[in-house]
Amino acid sequence: MDKVYTKMPLDELNEILKREVKDISLKELYDLSIHFDEERKYLPREYKQEYTESVIKVIVSRIAMLKNSQATYPGKLSEKDAEAINEIMADSDDRIEYILNIIVVFTTYLKKRPIHLPGTVFPGLQTIYSDGEDYYCPVKKYHIDNPNALCKYCIAKAV
Numbered sequence: 286m287d288k289v290y291t292k293m294p295l296d297e298l299n300e301i302l303k304r305e306v307k308d309i310s311l312k313e314l315y316d317l318s319i320h321f322d323e324e325r326k327y328l329p330r331e332y333k334q335e336y337t338e339s340v341i342k343v344i345v346s347r348i349a350m351l352k353n354s355q356a357t358y359p360g361k362l363s364e365k366d367a368e369a370i371n372e373i374m375a376d377s378d379d380r381i382e383y384i385l386n387i388i389v390v391f392t393t394y395l396k397k398r399p400i401h402l403p404g405t406v407f408p409g410l411q412t413i414y415s416d417g418e419d420y421y422c423p424v425k426k427y428h429i430d431n432p433n434a435l436c437k438y439c440i441a442k443a444v
Contacts, residue, residue, distance in 0.1 A: 291367045295358035298370075299351075299395055305387050306351050313384060317344060320381050329408050336406065343402050347388045358395050366394055369438055389435050399441035413441055 318341050325333045362370070373386050392398050399420045403413045411423035422441035428434040429443060 291362060291364040293362050293367065295360050295362065295395060298362060298390075299354070299356070299358055302351055302387055302391050302395075303354070306348050306384070309348060309384060313380065314345060314348075316381050317341065317384065320385075332406060332408060339402065339405055344385070344388055347392060348384075351388070351391050362394070370394060373435070373438060386435075389438060393438055393440055397440060400435055400439045401441075 318337070321337050321340055325337050328336055370390050373390055374383075389400055392400055399413055399422065401413050401422070403415050403420060405413050407413075407424045409423070413420060413422050415421070420441040421444045422436070422439065423444045425436045425439065425441060425443040428436040
């Protein structure tokens with residue numbers, strides 16, 4: 286993905302992202318599930334299966350949503366959002382990470398939703414939730430400074 290400019294209309298960003306996911310293959314979707322199998326090894330046993338199924342389901346549904354969407358997005362990217370998108374997309378040498386980053390950009394900057402769905406269960410039976418205006422994440426504060434985590438871009442507020 287080329288550098289995103291501050292004045293880029295959100296509809297143009299949407300079209301760029303749609304082109305990027307157009308050719309995602311079944312093998313790449315399978316590789317996504319393997320990617321999460323690797324990540325889940327750090328989770329407590331009782332959360333592994335549910336978490337992995339939830340994440341894979343969300344990713345696949347968001348890819349489909351982006352591919353098939355006829356939605357329009359009024360407005361333009363702010364300078365801050367454009368910089369963040371450039372950071373997210375710059376670290377995408379791996380195809381699977383690249384696909385995940387596209388979904389993060391779509392979810393965060395176009396859909397205005399948290400990266401993980403509300404209701405996603407984390408250790409301690411804590412979940413992402415909304416008060417009707419904002420989203421809140423009980424684990425964001427633990428990962429916000431992790432350079433490998435995307436938490437710093439997520440719209441959910443740390444609890």
